[in-house]
Amino acid sequence: MNFKKKSYREITGAIHLHTTYSDGGITIKELINAAKTVGLNFIIVTDHMTLRGLDEGYEGLTDNLCVLVGYEHHDPHKKNHYLALGVDQVFNPSLKPQSYINEIKKAGGIGFLAHPAEKRNYFGSLPPYPWTDWEVDGFDGIEIWNQMSDWVENLKSWMSFVKLFYPRRFLGAPPAELLTKWDTLNKTRFISAIGGVDAHSRRLGIGYCCFRVFPIKVELKGIRTHLYIDQKNNFSNFAATKKAILNGLQNGHGFISNFRRGDAMGSCFFLQHKNGHISLPGVQKSYSLPARLMVEIPEKGRIILIANGKAINHTDGKTAAFEIEKEGIYRIEVYKKSKAWIYSNPFPIGCYPF
Ligand SMILES: [Zn+2]
Ligand SMILES: [Zn+2]
Numbered sequence: 001m002n003f004k005k006k007s008y009r010e011i012t013g014a015i016h017l018h019t020t021y022s023d024g025g026i027t028i029k030e031l032i033n034a035a036k037t038v039g040l041n042f043i044i045v046t047d048h049m050t051l052r053g054l055d056e057g058y059e060g061l062t063d064n065l066c067v068l069v070g071y072e073h074h075d076p077h078k079k080n081h082y083l084a085l086g087v088d089q090v091f092n093p094s095l096k097p098q099s100y101i102n103e104i105k106k107a108g109g110i111g112f113l114a115h116p117a118e119k120r121n122y123f124g125s126l127p128p129y130p131w132t133d134w135e136v137d138g139f140d141g142i143e144i145w146n147q148m149s150d151w152v153e154n155l156k157s158w159m160s161f162v163k164l165f166y167p168r169r170f171l172g173a174p175p176a177e178l179l180t181k182w183d184t185l186n187k188t189r190f191i192s193a194i195g196g197v198d199a200h201s202r203r204l205g206i207g208y209c210c211f212r213v214f215p216i217k218v219e220l221k222g223i224r225t226h227l228y229i230d231q232k233n234n235f236s237n238f239a240a241t242k243k244a245i246l247n248g249l250q251n252g253h254g255f256i257s258n259f260r261r262g263d264a265m266g267s268c269f270f271l272q273h274k275n276g277h278i279s280l281p282g283v284q285k286s287y288s289l290p291a292r293l294m295v296e297i298p299e300k301g302r303i304i305l306i307a308n309g310k311a312i313n314h315t316d317g318k319t320a321a322f323e324i325e326k327e328g329i330y331r332i333e334v335y336k337k338s339k340a341w342i343y344s345n346p347f348p349i350g351c352y353p354f
Helices: 028-036 097-106 147-153 157-165 176-185 238-251
Strands: 008-017 042-048 060-062 065-073 082-085 110-113 141-146 192-196 203-206 209-212 223-230 254-258 268-272 291-307 310-324 328-336 339-344 347-349
Touching: 008 141, 008 192, 008 238, 028 042, 028 065, 042 082, 060 238, 065 238, 082 097, 097 110, 110 192, 110 238, 141 147, 141 176, 141 254, 192 223, 192 238, 192 254, 223 238, 291 339, 310 328
Parallel strands: 008 042, 042 065, 110 141, 141 192
Antiparallel strands: 008 223, 060 065, 065 082, 082 110, 203 209, 223 254, 254 339, 268 291, 291 310, 291 328, 328 339, 328 347
């Protein structure tokens, strides 16, 4: 399977990063320097209610790293966090969720519900910030896997010391109820998924010592979002690269991985049609059935086919080819040694009118 060699180039990025412009513990310069050393192609900075990183000129291409700056919008009660990307202004903090979703879209931006199923019950002083207003519409996607929420949710007192020193070891999986919600929403229109780091790199003092929980280089080796972009894009033009990344995120042309379980770079997920045509995850504008959902991953894993929210088939190994005979919403999950590793965006086949 060499579909990437034909038309697409795979890039990998870390999305949802905080800096000292809001409540992060490191400067944007420190973040960019760290990102250059851990094999990322792009990062997206999203400080709370500020675009200072953009205003101060940090967007751009530097040493083959594409730096984008969006921001994290919240409602007047600091709830319903929304990652606003591709905008050049921060919208009014008094707006209700449907209004900021609309305003961001009207301004040409895209948006993702951030940590929508966050729970956090361990830290009394740090309440959870789940998405609560599910009546809204018009958002582009959902952050199905938030590294910081995952880490905090599974935190129990007996293991807190271990988790502080080995922060990625206990990363679990996207919340099951959120995956169900995502699958259900996808039945009516395409909802893309991203993975978010929610990096804060804050210092924590214990007794006389003070250290960073999740040093940034460790944080950037966790949840990643991979995209397939045009093979001809060689990161020489910033505007074209920014457009390609935002377009890929909005249209779900990729997958999410946990780097801690293995570098998923090189993975392929595509639909092969009878006429030889292949298509990426995302809305399938034309299709013919039966088709074949092809998977290739760089290391062995359990490759599971999910159809309309239910696991219906699986293969163990590095490749899989699933026959698709009926219309529906199909996606792939990959587990490595029974731990969650990769989540593809869906292939909705014959589901929506055009
Ligand atoms: Zn948030
Ligand atoms: Zn955040």
